[in-house]
Amino acid sequence: MRRIRSIRTACSRCATVRLQATRAQSARDFVDTKIRGEYDAIVVGAGHNGLIASAYLQMAGKRVLILEKREIVGGACVTEEIIPGFAFSRASYLLSLLRPQIAKELKLKDFGLQLYLRDTVSFTPLVDSKVGQKPAFLLLSRDMAETQRQIAKFSIKDSKAYEAYQLQMCKYAAAIEPILDYPPPHPVRLSENGWRSAMRQLQPFKQLLKSVKALGSDWASFFKLATGPASSMLNSWFESEPLKSTLATDAIIGAMLSPNTPGSGYVLLHHVMGEVEGVRDAWAYPRGGMGAVTTAIARSASALGVTIKANAPVGSVLVDESQSACGVILEDGTQVKTRLVLSNATPSVTFLRLIPPDALAAEFVDEVTAFDYTSPVTKINVAVDSLPNFKASPNRDSHPELHHRATIHLGCESINALHRAYLDAQNGRASARPVIEMCIPSSLDPTVAPSGKHVVSLFVQYTPYDLADGTWNNETKNDFANRVFSVIEEYAPGFTSSILGFDILTPPDLENVFGLTGGNIFHGAMGLHQLYFARPTPAYCNYRSPIRGLYLCGSGTHPGGGVMGASGRNAALTALQDLQVNR
DSSP, X not given: OOOOOOOOOOOSOOOBOOOXXXXXXXXXXXXXXXXXXXXXXXXXXXXXXXXXXHHHHHHTTOOEEEEOSSSSSBTTSOEEEEETTEXXXXXXXXXXXXXXXXXXXXXXXXXXXXEEEOSEEEEEEEEEEEETTEEEEEEEESOHHHHHHHHHXXXXXXXXXXXXXXXXXXXXXXXXXXXXXXXXOOHHHXXXXXXXXXXXXXXXXXXXXXXXXXXXXXXXXXXXXXXXXXXXXXXXXXXXXXXXXXXXXXXXXXXXXXXXXXXXXXXXXXXXXXXXXXXXXXXXXXXTOTHHHHXXXXXXXXXXXXXXXXXXXXXXXXXXXXXXXXXXEETTSOEEEOSOEEEOSXXXXXXIIISOGGGSOHHHHHHHHHSOOOOOEEEEEEEESSOOOBTTBOOSSSSOOGGGGSEEEESOSSHHHHHHHHHHHHTTOOOSSOEEEEEOGGGTOTTSSOTTOEEEEEEEEOOOSSOSSSOOOHHHHHHHHHHHHHHHHHHSTTTGGGEEEEEEEOHHHHHHHHOOGGGOTTSSOOSGGGSGGGSSXXXXXXXXXXXXXXXXXXXXXXXXXXXXXXXXXXXXXXHXXXXXXXX
């Protein structure tokens, strides 16, 4: 098998995808924006949460400036044309978790957002395993009867249990939903600050109680899922390894966890909390790639009056003698005044880089420093001249089949296979046999690749940030990419020869390009010790910070990662509430 060399992507000036001519603005149209010297609010970072926060602040009548360090807005939710003619969703690659009210309130469809809802959910081909005389595979779709028929190839018992499992998970997700759109209540401050604090936290407590009530008699089983290993819960429902391991991928995606790790059950639940077009637990490809999502949000915010300035990295947040935010200084020395700053950067970047060291208590700095950003993720974006041809389900012609539209799980034959890959990373090694989630957005979206060719997204685990033996450089990255391609070859012979070029982003690359501390796509690990009351710290779990007028609005706050937008909306509404109270 020939070894493939990556196309170098260190330069930050990669051209973005050619969006439809009917769109008034693209993600690159904010570089030359002129800014004034003072605003009511400044948002640092034009990722999806920052853009959403800016829109809600502007809707409330504030003059808002949003500053982005890259030449393209969108943060990790972007489309970039790394290889001419191929539009890659370079980091995030699927849409489901975006809160429906945000899409409605910001009128994202009016601003160009179009979605391709996937009818198939997942495809898991198996190496050296057969059903009858044919290579085995498991195909899950939104058609329950067909999905049960697929599962029955491996277990009649599991096929009967699957619908009940899905209903149970949807019940859990629906129960949690009320707390997603409100800041966590703060019990410590409630007891210390009297009735005014109590009144401000009444609504969050009401939503929390609503979630508890919705769980009803299922509270104990929910607690067991949220705190335990995903494998324990899946073993209690099912017996067939292909089904269990396919479902278990949602418990580890983006997390340095094994399905056997306590807390991985919550990560699984987090990934089934979304909906698309009113369909719960559905996933979609945005037309034009994931950048189409943030482009629509940026256009909505811009139409409201938000000033968006790209290529404007912030060097520091200004803090006055009263420990209040009073502006920002850009890296080029430009100073902009404000009384309200929302940071879409990670807690680490916000407090350890942008805030003067003497403005924060040592105890708080220690807490922020201890926040876990461990990442297992490498993202590989590949341009190919033909569809992958899987031995388990051979191509009939050049047109995409149902399984090409799904998330394709490779190296996922069993829970133990996932666990073994995890153990490699725990020992400082990139997995010998990586866990691969392959998506082919061009199977549904014709705008992201030339006719007859395709873009392939590979979300790969496990790769540690620091290697025990060596460092991530061009050689080690290419070695790992070729290891990934060799695994794909086992399932789809000829894949390597179809590659026209690729872009690889290891955890250090994700940190350097997108500002994701540790390369963690969630702005911090999603273990229970870093959720809700404890995200990012117990004392500041509700978007506020020790600096008056400075708020966090990124995924390092409740409810966490994914292209959800709740953090941005909640932070903006919290800041507006504080402004009203402090008038």
